[in-house]
Amino acid sequence: MDFDLTEEQSILKDSLDRLLADTYAFEERKRHMASAEGWSAEAWNRYAEMGLMALPFAEEDGGIGGGPVETMIVMEALGKALALEPYFATVILGGGFLRLGGSAEQRSELVSGVADGSVKLAFAHTERNSRFDLVRVETTARKDGDGWVLSGSKSVVLHGDCADRIFVTARTGGEADDETGIGIFLVDANAEGVSRRGYATQDGLRAAELTLENVRVPAEAVYGDPSDALPLVRRVVDQAIAALSAEAVGVMSAMHALTVDYMKVRKQFGVPIGAFQVLQHKAVDMYVAIEQARSITLYATMMADSDDAAERAKAMHAAKAEIGRGGRLVGENAIQIHGGVGMTMEYAVGHYFKRMTMIDVAFGNTDHHMRALARAGGLFSAAA
Amino acid sequence: MSSATETDNVTASNVHPNSLRVYNTLTKQKEPFETLIPGKVGIYLCGPTVYKEAHIGHMVGPVIYTFGSEEQKKRFLPRIANLDDWWCQGFSEPGAGSDLASLKTRAVREGDHYVVNGQKTWTTLAQYADWIFCLVRTDTEAKKQEGISFLLIDIKTPGIEVRPIVTIDGGREINEVFLTDVKVPVENLVGQENKGWDYAKFLLGNERTNIARIGMSKQRIARIRELAGKEMSSGRPLIEDERFREKLAAIEIDLKALELTQLRVVAADAKRGNTGRPDPASSILKIKGSEIQQATTHLLMEVMGPYAVPYIPEHDDRWNEPSEVPDYAPSAAPNYFNFRKVSIYGGSNEIQKNIIAKAVLGL
Numbered sequence: 001m002d003f004d005l006t007e008e009q010s011i012l013k014d015s016l017d018r019l020l021a022d023t024y025a026f027e028e029r030k031r032h033m034a035s036a037e038g039w040s041a042e043a044w045n046r047y048a049e050m051g052l053m054a055l056p057f058a059e060e061d062g063g064i065g066g067g068p069v070e071t072m073i074v075m076e077a078l079g080k081a082l083a084l085e086p087y088f089a090t091v092i093l094g095g096g097f098l099r100l101g102g103s104a105e106q107r108s109e110l111v112s113g114v115a116d117g118s119v120k121l122a123f124a125h126t127e128r129n130s131r132f133d134l135v136r137v138e139t140t141a142r143k144d145g146d147g148w149v150l151s152g153s154k155s156v157v158l159h160g161d162c163a164d165r166i167f168v169t170a171r172t173g174g175e176a177d178d179e180t181g182i183g184i185f186l187v188d189a190n191a192e193g194v195s196r197r198g199y200a201t202q203d204g205l206r207a208a209e210l211t212l213e214n215v216r217v218p219a220e221a222v223y224g225d226p227s228d229a230l231p232l233v234r235r236v237v238d239q240a241i242a243a244l245s246a247e248a249v250g251v252m253s254a255m256h257a258l259t260v261d262y263m264k265v266r267k268q269f270g271v272p273i274g275a276f277q278v279l280q281h282k283a284v285d286m287y288v289a290i291e292q293a294r295s296i297t298l299y300a301t302m303m304a305d306s307d308d309a310a311e312r313a314k315a316m317h318a319a320k321a322e323i324g325r326g327g328r329l330v331g332e333n334a335i336q337i338h339g340g341v342g343m344t345m346e347y348a349v350g351h352y353f354k355r356m357t358m359i360d361v362a363f364g365n366t367d368h369h370m371r372a373l374a375r376a377g378g379l380f381s382a383a384a
Numbered sequence: 385m386s387s388a389t390e391t392d393n394v395t396a397s398n399v400h401p402n403s404l405r406v407y408n409t410l411t412k413q414k415e416p417f418e419t420l421i422p423g424k425v426g427i428y429l430c431g432p433t434v435y436k437e438a439h440i441g442h443m444v445g446p447v448i449y450t451f452g453s454e455e456q457k458k459r460f461l462p463r464i465a466n467l468d469d470w471w472c473q474g475f476s477e478p479g480a481g482s483d484l485a486s487l488k489t490r491a492v493r494e495g496d497h498y499v500v501n502g503q504k505t506w507t508t509l510a511q512y513a514d515w516i517f518c519l520v521r522t523d524t525e526a527k528k529q530e531g532i533s534f535l536l537i538d539i540k541t542p543g544i545e546v547r548p549i550v551t552i553d554g555g556r557e558i559n560e561v562f563l564t565d566v567k568v569p570v571e572n573l574v575g576q577e578n579k580g581w582d583y584a585k586f587l588l589g590n591e592r593t594n595i596a597r598i599g600m601s602k603q604r605i606a607r608i609r610e611l612a613g614k615e616m617s618s619g620r621p622l623i624e625d626e627r628f629r630e631k632l633a634a635i636e637i638d639l640k641a642l643e644l645t646q647l648r649v650v651a652a653d654a655k656r657g658n659t660g661r662p663d664p665a666s667s668i669l670k671i672k673g674s675e676i677q678q679a680t681t682h683l684l685m686e687v688m689g690p691y692a693v694p695y696i697p698e699h700d701d702r703w704n705e706p707s708e709v710p711d712y713a714p715s716a717a718p719n720y721f722n723f724r725k726v727s728i729y730g731g732s733n734e735i736q737k738n739i740i741a742k743a744v745l746g747l
Contacts, residue, residue: 136619153708156693204695336724339481340505340729361692
């Protein structure tokens with residue numbers, strides 16, 4: 001198999017890595033995190049200028065026509081830099097609904113704004129009792145003339161505080177855990193009846209609690225089939241998991257690099273601590289976990305566009321579980337090997353560890369996906 | 385050997401009574417730990433972390449009554465027992481972590497006092513302490529373990545500056561302590577000059593026993609059971625989820641075994657005549673105790689599901705706004721982050737394994 005990047009993909013990777021190394025050092029990130037928005041508008045504009053926002057959209061819609069591999073490259077780089085900007089929420093989640101669920105009219109209305117960085121999107125799904133289930137939706141959408149009226153509460157909406165428009169799952173029919181009867185609606189964040197309470201997340205990103213009180217949306221706000229949008233939601237979330245896995249690989253690699261560097265310079269008992277075999281083995285365990293995570297991420301990336309929903313889902317369960325347990329091993333060992341300095345807010349490694357921990361919580365933790373993969377019959381079939 | 389039911393009430397945490405006091409960040413008062421029990425312990429374990437323990441007199445106390453002068457015993461022990469004085473520990477330095485004996489803080493004798501210069505770090509809750517017990521170098525020529533002395537220093541002495549270090553959970557419990565020409569009366573030397581390393585080893589052995597924190601882990605497990613009964617997963621309380629219950633059971637087995645292990649360590653000491661001198665096996669308590677604390681803080685965070693994500697600092701007035709975020713959720717991830725320290729402090733778990741390999745296995 002050929003795992004080499006194409007020339008264009010290599011250029012994308014190198015130029016983005018260089019841009020982030022030059023403009024998004026850890027000290028700058030700290031400054032962005034402490035700002036009112038919690039991220040950098042300048043960096044956001046640079047991403048737009050580089051074409052990162054336009055990347056996954058089709059050329060006929062005003063995009064660049066990149067695929068999952070291009071997204072993987074971008075997400076890994078953003079993970080390495082611990083980027084705070086709403087790229088994942090806007091381009092991967094929001095952009096996913098736009099690409100995979102939007103009609104030609106809907107795409108033509110919105111893609112150009114996303115591509116030039118002027119429109120920010122978010123995805124609101126989690127509810128008080130949903131935990132990690134995509135099927136459990138209690139927010140309601142009631143038909144009202146041509147449009148719909150939405151009511152309910154959504155939690156932990158990533159970058160929901162800065163989003164201009166928010167994709168919201170709502171139930172148009174059926175019970176709270178029915179597969180059918182779920183619709184996806186694009187809600188203007190400033191529409192009447194929408195209230196948001198923004199806050200920082202554990203890893204320094206931003207999120208919001210979202211309340212919808214009789215929010216009226218027009219017929220054009222519906223993406224896909226309003227009574228059967230769960231397959232669309234699953235497809236978008238599957239692609240999001242592939243993207244998050246790539247981000248996780250970036251996060252893990254950066255933590256490992258910091259750790260190995262530290263092992264070479266930190267001296268105790270008269271020698272660099274990297275001379276101690278027990279620490280060498282820990283660093284090797286981390287390295288193995290990262291390479292496994294990288295491989296399963298490649299698998300998820302290759303499966304991200306698959307129309308076989310069952311196989312695609314299994315790949316994502318595998319990837320999310322593997323980066324979850326590998327990420328925990330890498331993160332905990334990175335802190336342990338650094339010792340006290342790893343516990344301080346001043347130093348970068350703890351911030352990577354926190355991002356890694358929150359990636360595990362996003363769209364289902366290790367246990368959730370392990371259980372789902374087991375229930376789906378695993379990855380390999382029984383002997384005939 | 386007593387029956388298992390009899391051991392239920394003799395938890396490891398009350399075998400080594402530590403007169404724990406807490407600093408109430410609301411009232412700005414030191415309060416007995418008992419005021420937290422039982423309801424408020426839950427707040428400490430998971431909820432707005434209003435309370436911080438801030439009394440480690442139980443660490444220096446045994447050193448003073450074992451190695452200190454009669455005068456020191458009279459002066460310090462009643463105030464430690466009565467919780468009048470709070471102590472912090474001045475051991476680690478920027479260049480002396482696992483290799484503690486390489487410490488460089490220097491104490492030079494001048495007449496009736498020592499002049500101390502140097503820097504201590506990771507000093508837990510120094511901002512609330514009245515006294516700091518320090519390891520200082522009094523002989524630069526001797527082998528590194530043989531030139532160390534144990535000094536008791538009033539933290540308000542001129543020349544001492546305490547600077548906070550913010551931890552990854554956003555907490556402010558550790559500090560750097562800078563000592564510049566600090567004058568310490570010679571009567572504050574514990575035991576003999578240059579014998580401080582022996583006293584430090586004694587203290588660290590006790591600390592290892594103490595930081596098993598079996599009682600605290602039990603409390604946290606109770607909290608996990610309680611909150612996993614509230615959080616829903618696929619339409620049922622999470623506590624009914626088989627995978628979750630099995631993970632919890634595995635931790636409980638570890639904890640039960642460790643509780644008995646701790647009782648065995650204590651019983652063995654009683655047989656030797658209550659020397660209070662630590663057994664190298666106390667390193668087991670530190671290793672397993674910290675692993676269990678870390679497993680429980682992780683599991684408690686897992687209970688919260690997506691609600692582990694919001695970062696809402698304690699006393700944030702936004703708590704008063706209506707929200708779907710349960711009030712017990714936002715401290716779960718910070719606790720998990722914070723508890724990564726327990727396999728680092730008190731001699732890292734790698735150091736504990738070195739001790740066992742050498743002192744127990746003879747390798």
